[in-house]
Amino acid sequence: MTPTRSRSSSAPAKGWLATHPDKELISRRYLAHRRNLTDTALERLTESDGALLAEEPMSEVGDDTQPVPLGQQRRAAVLEVLRQIGGHRVGDLGCGEGLLVAELLKDGRYDQVVATDVSTRALGYAEKRLRVAEMSDRQRERLRLFQSSVTYADARLAGLDAAVLMEVVEHVDPPRLPALGQAVFGAARPGAVVVTTPNSEYNVRFEKLDAGAFRHPDHRFEWTRQEFRDWADGICTAYGYVVELRPVGPDDPEVGPPTQLAVFTRKETS
Numbered sequence: 072m073t074p075t076r077s078r079s080s081s082a083p084a085k086g087w088l089a090t091h092p093d094k095e096l097i098s099r100r101y102l103a104h105r106r107n108l109t110d111t112a113l114e115r116l117t118e119s120d121g122a123l124l125a126e127e128p129m130s131e132v133g134d135d136t137q138p139v140p141l142g143q144q145r146r147a148a149v150l151e152v153l154r155q156i157g158g159h160r161v162g163d164l165g166c167g168e169g170l171l172v173a174e175l176l177k178d179g180r181y182d183q184v185v186a187t188d189v190s191t192r193a194l195g196y197a198e199k200r201l202r203v204a205e206m207s208d209r210q211r212e213r214l215r216l217f218q219s220s221v222t223y224a225d226a227r228l229a230g231l232d233a234a235v236l237m238e239v240v241e242h243v244d245p246p247r248l249p250a251l252g253q254a255v256f257g258a259a260r261p262g263a264v265v266v267t268t269p270n271s272e273y274n275v276r277f278e279k280l281d282a283g284a285f286r287h288p289d290h291r292f293e294w295t296r297q298e299f300r301d302w303a304d305g306i307c308t309a310y311g312y313v314v315e316l317r318p319v320g321p322d323d324p325e326v327g328p329p330t331q332l333a334v335f336t337r338k339e340t341s
Contacts, residue, residue, distance in 0.1 A: 141320050145330055146171050148319045149237055149265055150178075152334055156263045158232025162187065164221050164255065165239035169197030176201065176214060185231065187219035194218060222250040224258035231261040241268050241290045248302070256310035256335070264312070264335040266303075267319060269293045272326040296327050303333045311338045 149171065153161060162185035163171050172186045188194050194216060198204075203211065219225045221239060228234070234255065243251055255264060271293035274280055285293050294302065296316075303314045312335040318328030 141329055142170075144320050145237060145267055145332075146174060148317070148330075148332055149235055149267065150174055152265050152317075152332070153233055153235070154180075156233050156265075156334075156336075158262060159183070160230060160232050161185070162228060162231045162234040162259075162261070164219070164228070164234055164236050165189070165242075166197055166216075167193050169200045171235065171237060172197060172214075172216075173201055176210070181213070183213055183215065185215045185228065187217055187225075187228070189218065189220045191218055220254075222247045222254055224254045226258075228255075228259035228261075231259060233263040233265065234259065234261040235265045237265070237267045238269070240266060241285075241287075241293055244291050252306055252309060256306055256312060260310070260337065262337050264333075266333045266335070267330050268299060270299070270327050270329060270331045271295050273323060273329045275326060276323065276329070294331075296331060299331050299333070303335070306335065312336060313338060 153175075159180065159182040161175060161181055161183075163175065164187050166172050166186040166188050167190075169186060172184060175181055175184045186197060188197070198216060201214070201216075203214070203216065206214070215227070217227065219227070221236065222243060236255070240248070240251065255261075269286055269290070272295050274284075274286065274293070275282075277286070280286065300316060303316065306312060307314050314336075315334045317332045317334065319330035319332050320328045322328045
């Protein structure tokens with residue numbers, strides 16, 4: 072009989088920390104408050120918040136020896152779209168723990184970065200990640216971080232050149248999607264809106280994902296490519312936008328990309 076290798080008692084069980092509510096405290100204690108290592112660890116854990124560990128690193132960006140996680144590819148795709156759109160006032164609606172916001176603040180072209188989330192806990196993590204308490208007055212003036220829901224109109228979101236909903240819509244109950252459309256595209260009405268969401272057809276490529284399961288336990292649905300297109304077309308018809316759909320991650324010839332991205336641009340009215 073081949074001997075079984077036992078797991079070291081000091082090694083954490085794979086995957087448990089990514090969803091633990093006190094992951095930040097645990098990480099900081101485990102890494103003895105070494106800031107650089109802690110921040111790197113937390114960033115890797117936050118990658119798991121948007122999707123289950125079924126989302127393996129993918130090598131479309133980078134090389135085969137250092138595959139790039141899908142979450143990182145999503146952020147890179149969104150940042151590139153925002154650069155193409157232009158504008159100086161951008162919003163991350165449903166910002167979570169602030170990974171995208173941190174990248175936006177590094178880019179001097181943005182005079183103001185608006186970051187919102189319905190979760191006060193997530194906002195607290197974002198504030199720590201962004202080190203708001205350590206910001207200069209000038210830096211702090213560029214950031215507006217506050218609680219808001221994407222299903223309720225919020226006057227503070229008016230005037231955005233572009234807004235991002237990155238892995239957000241699938242967390243909304245389907246009956247509330249019309250409210251999201253009205254709040255974002257009707258009331259806030261940014262010049263452009265960037266939306267990313269899982270492509271459910273690609274789920275069969277994730278070996279760790281059970282058949283019919285969603286990528287995250289909080290997902291209320293996951294759209295096929297046609298379902299996403301139908302929703303996007305409905306938004307355009309209702310609110311006067313045009314849309315372009317783009318793939319994020321490897322574009323499988325049979326099932327499409329793991330993430331689907333839509334760029335909504337507001338029509339000019341005379």
